[in-house]
Amino acid sequence: MKQPIAFKAEFHPALQDGLGYIRYRRLAEGEHVARTMRVSQDVLIDFDSNEEVLGMELLALDETALAVARTCATEFDLALPDFLAPRAVPAT
Numbered sequence: 001m002k003q004p005i006a007f008k009a010e011f012h013p014a015l016q017d018g019l020g021y022i023r024y025r026r027l028a029e030g031e032h033v034a035r036t037m038r039v040s041q042d043v044l045i046d047f048d049s050n051e052e053v054l055g056m057e058l059l060a061l062d063e064t065a066l067a068v069a070r071t072c073a074t075e076f077d078l079a080l081p082d083f084l085a086p087r088a089v090p091a092t
Contacts, residue, residue, distance in 0.1 A: 002053065007081045009061065017062040022069075023055045024078060043068045045076070053078060 004022045011018040025048070027033070034049040042065035046054040053076050058065050066084060073080050
């Protein structure tokens with residue numbers, strides 16, 4: 001499972017929930033994002049020229065976008081930062 005190396009979140013008054021970027025690998029000098037796949041309205045995944053995931057962009061940090069990000073993480077074998085991972089529901 002590929003571990004994130006960084007997470008950056010931004011919150012602006014105009015954005016209800018903020019936005020974020022989960023980085024899985026830094027670009028080498030001269031390297032660039034080869035392809036971006038839009039998974040949903042609020043989730044995009046960046047790939048390098050070898051189709052390795054570079055990062056996941058979250059254009060919203062609401063529960064809908066986080067659910068899509070969690071599904072993508074499973075599909076692409078990516079770990080999410082702990083605070084974005086699904087929370088266990090306590091037994092009643």
